Amino acid sequence: MSDTAQGTSRRYGTRPTMKDVAARAGVGLKTVSRVVNGEAGVTPDTERRVQEAITALGFRRNDSARILRKGRTASIGLVLEDLADPFYGPLSRAVEEVARAHGALLINGSSAEDPAREQELVLALCARRVDGLVVIPAGDDHRYLEPEIAAGVATVFVDRPAGRIDADTVLSDSFGGAREAVAHLIAHGHRRIGFIGDQPRIHTASERLRGYRAAMAAAGLPVEESWVAPGSTAPERVRAAAAAMLEGPSPVTALFAGNNRVTVTAVRVLRELPRPVALVGFDDFELADLVRPAITVVAQDAAQLGRTAAGLLFRRLDGVDDPPRRVELPTRLIARGSGELAPVG
Amino acid sequence: MSDTAQGTSRRYGTRPTMKDVAARAGVGLKTVSRVVNGEAGVTPDTERRVQEAITALGFRRNDSARILRKGRTASIGLVLEDLADPFYGPLSRAVEEVARAHGALLINGSSAEDPAREQELVLALCARRVDGLVVIPAGDDHRYLEPEIAAGVATVFVDRPAGRIDADTVLSDSFGGAREAVAHLIAHGHRRIGFIGDQPRIHTASERLRGYRAAMAAAGLPVEESWVAPGSTAPERVRAAAAAMLEGPSPVTALFAGNNRVTVTAVRVLRELPRPVALVGFDDFELADLVRPAITVVAQDAAQLGRTAAGLLFRRLDGVDDPPRRVELPTRLIARGSGELAPVG
DNA sequence: TAGCCCCTGGACAACGTTGTCAGCTGCCGT
DNA sequence: ACGGCAGCTGACAACGTTGTCCAGGGGCTA
Numbered sequence: 144m145s146d147t148a149q150g151t152s153r154r155y156g157t158r159p160t161m162k163d164v165a166a167r168a169g170v171g172l173k174t175v176s177r178v179v180n181g182e183a184g185v186t187p188d189t190e191r192r193v194q195e196a197i198t199a200l201g202f203r204r205n206d207s208a209r210i211l212r213k214g215r216t217a218s219i220g221l222v223l224e225d226l227a228d229p230f231y232g233p234l235s236r237a238v239e240e241v242a243r244a245h246g247a248l249l250i251n252g253s254s255a256e257d258p259a260r261e262q263e264l265v266l267a268l269c270a271r272r273v274d275g276l277v278v279i280p281a282g283d284d285h286r287y288l289e290p291e292i293a294a295g296v297a298t299v300f301v302d303r304p305a306g307r308i309d310a311d312t313v314l315s316d317s318f319g320g321a322r323e324a325v326a327h328l329i330a331h332g333h334r335r336i337g338f339i340g341d342q343p344r345i346h347t348a349s350e351r352l353r354g355y356r357a358a359m360a361a362a363g364l365p366v367e368e369s370w371v372a373p374g375s376t377a378p379e380r381v382r383a384a385a386a387a388m389l390e391g392p393s394p395v396t397a398l399f400a401g402n403n404r405v406t407v408t409a410v411r412v413l414r415e416l417p418r419p420v421a422l423v424g425f426d427d428f429e430l431a432d433l434v435r436p437a438i439t440v441v442a443q444d445a446a447q448l449g450r451t452a453a454g455l456l457f458r459r460l461d462g463v464d465d466p467p468r469r470v471e472l473p474t475r476l477i478a479r480g481s482g483e484l485a486p487v488g
Numbered sequence: 489m490s491d492t493a494q495g496t497s498r499r500y501g502t503r504p505t506m507k508d509v510a511a512r513a514g515v516g517l518k519t520v521s522r523v524v525n526g527e528a529g530v531t532p533d534t535e536r537r538v539q540e541a542i543t544a545l546g547f548r549r550n551d552s553a554r555i556l557r558k559g560r561t562a563s564i565g566l567v568l569e570d571l572a573d574p575f576y577g578p579l580s581r582a583v584e585e586v587a588r589a590h591g592a593l594l595i596n597g598s599s600a601e602d603p604a605r606e607q608e609l610v611l612a613l614c615a616r617r618v619d620g621l622v623v624i625p626a627g628d629d630h631r632y633l634e635p636e637i638a639a640g641v642a643t644v645f646v647d648r649p650a651g652r653i654d655a656d657t658v659l660s661d662s663f664g665g666a667r668e669a670v671a672h673l674i675a676h677g678h679r680r681i682g683f684i685g686d687q688p689r690i691h692t693a694s695e696r697l698r699g700y701r702a703a704m705a706a707a708g709l710p711v712e713e714s715w716v717a718p719g720s721t722a723p724e725r726v727r728a729a730a731a732a733m734l735e736g737p738s739p740v741t742a743l744f745a746g747n748n749r750v751t752v753t754a755v756r757v758l759r760e761l762p763r764p765v766a767l768v769g770f771d772d773f774e775l776a777d778l779v780r781p782a783i784t785v786v787a788q789d790a791a792q793l794g795r796t797a798a799g800l801l802f803r804r805l806d807g808v809d810d811p812p813r814r815v816e817l818p819t820r821l822i823a824r825g826s827g828e829l830a831p832v833g
Numbered sequence: 834t835a836g837c838c839c840c841t842g843g844a845c846a847a848c849g850t851t852g853t854c855a856g857c858t859g860c861c862g863t
Numbered sequence: 864a865c866g867g868c869a870g871c872t873g874a875c876a877a878c879g880t881t882g883t884c885c886a887g888g889g890g891c892t893a
Binding site for chain 1: 546548549552556576578594612614615617638639759780
């Protein structure tokens with residue numbers, strides 16, 4: 144009776160529980176649970192009474208308690224570098240779609256390319272007992288994840304490999320893509336080609352640099368160190384790097400941009416130059432076909448990266464227990480014009 | 489003793505609990521809790537023993553249990569239309585940053601512009617007992633949220649107003665921005681101006697249409713119905729709508745595109761035409777300045793929308809209890825060329 | 834008609850944490 | 864030397880749900 148009263152005149156901020164619903168419907172606690180979960184074994188009449196009580200009280204099941212009891216959270220964590228980067232938009236959406244298809248929610252965090260923040264986020268997600276993690280790593284040592292993985296948190300790394308642990312990984316073929324991009328420029332007559340990329344500690348960045356060097360070496364071309372500018376993707380840095388390699392004693396006639404941020408800035412810089420400079424960028428981007436010249440790119444399929452990673456993750460959650468896999472997705476050169484300009488200078 | 493054994497030789501998938509840690513460190517449960525939460529009143533020596541046990545067992549606090557006990561989840565939900573839309577990237581990042589500053593995690597979901605899915609997501613988040621919600625509504629009736637709000641779930645609507653309930657709302661000035669855009673075209677000599685926008689049931693879309701009509705009316709210009717094409721933002725639909733209004737008996741000399749998706753398709757369509765057609769788009773987008781002609785836009789600050797909304801949300805969570813607010817952020821016309829073309833035809 | 838089984842419903846424990854409260858130790862002041 | 868006090872520590876209940884198990888009643892079969 145005091146329960147009923149409590150259930151009826153609740154104060155702000157307190158929610159009705161199954162106990163309240165049961166009291167109001169005049170049934171047992173477990174019967175309410177059965178109705179809420181659509182379990183069999185409840186008379187239509189009883190079910191109706193319970194439903195009415197639920198509606199009247201505005202009851203909503205407390206998933207925290209449910210999770211505590213069941214051990215599974217039906218949620219996965221996604222840690223990426225920056226939600227606002229257009230490269231990660233399609234990736235997160237793909238992960239979300241797969242999660243949704245498996246009835247899981249997505250918890251999202253940005254590491255801002257800071258290893259400490261990545262770890263903090265990942266561990267916060269583990270404390271929430273997410274069933275699995277999709278991580279675009281910022282750091283290069285993920286041993287801190289070992290106890291979590293041992294405890295059953297499925298983990299998949301995307302876009303960059305895990306550091307010092309063995310785990311499922313989905314990558315784009317950065318090396319091959321970069322090599323193809325630079326070979327393309329060489330095939331169009333370029334001999335002095337510049338590379339502007341991301342920080343070399345980032346795996347994709349160093350792979351792309353390696354691809355650049357491999358293509359140059361395969362063609363027997365020397366690489367002057369002033370042509371190679373790994374570093375931040377901040378526009379000012381990229382602008383300065385481009386200016387340096389375009390103006391030196393042996394100026395480049397073509398640029399290979401290591402990711403979409405760099406490409407966009409490179410387009411702006413080249414636009415201001417009197418002479419045409421060829422450009423191939425890693426990563427496709429919207430409107431690449433609309434600027435003039437249209438931008439030749441090495442496209443990687445961000446959505447496919449996300450889908451594949453999430454697929455691997457749920458495969459693990461379904462109990463598959465074979466050794467960690469490493470999937471490498473191919474890239475695709477899309478020639479649009481900027482990469483086919485003849486060398487000038 | 490059996491506890492200790494259980495704690496030491498755990499099977500895969502079972503995690504150590506505070507009880508295990510306590511047994512191993514030879515202390516009480518509550519002492520472990522105190523150490524884990526950094527509470528005062530623990531001898532350095534005891535704390536060290538507990539820390540060692542924690543490390544040895546790989547213990548991580550179970551936040552589900554903590555949440556159940558404490559009632560607060562330190563997480564907020566964000567429901568938007570599509571994570572992959574470049575408009576929402578900066579918005580979600582801004583929300584995430586504010587959440588992070590308040591020590592909260594972000595749970596993320598896409599409604600795909602489907603009211604049923606929006607409701608499903610929102611209620612799933614409420615079941616998780618998120619402390620608050622930031623919602624970009626897809627539906628136009630949010631009375632289903634009333635019990636949640638009454639129960640204390642702080643809720644802020646962004647980009648579009650809530651339907652049939654009173655809640656904090658943060659909007660861009662769609663009407664004013666659209667009117668300014670169209671007035672800008674009129675000022676540059678256009679008399680026949682087309683409007684291609686999103687589904688009219690979407691608030692921003694109908695507001696922008698209203699702004700279009702207001703600007704035309706203010707200039708004393710008639711609007712032929714064939715110039716007005718609200719509907720899906722799918723490229724084919726936009727393409728067909730543009731073709732129709734550019735080829736009819738009284739073809740338009742300028743287009744006003746109701747959002748960034750439409751603008752991008754419009755750029756592609758106009759590019760194929762022999763004669764120049766002026767264009768102003770709602771929403772700024774990366775590279776708008778790099779196509780030729782550069783695209784004149786009405787810019788709205790997506791990040792600021794997100795920041796403002798999250799700010800309002802945490803204000804509520806901090807206990808502020810004044811009546812719901814409606815914040816309207818100004819837009820800004822950025823003239824780049826495409827909107828200043830003279831009428832032809 | 835008797836006996837059995839199935840169907841429905843409820844009591845109770847457990848999930849892992851935190852808040853409350855009480856007990857214990859050792860030290861201080863007188 | 865004794866009361867008291869302060870500082871640590873631990874036992875216990877509670878958070879809201881689900882799984883297990885048992886009880887009772889009604890229908891069906893022999």
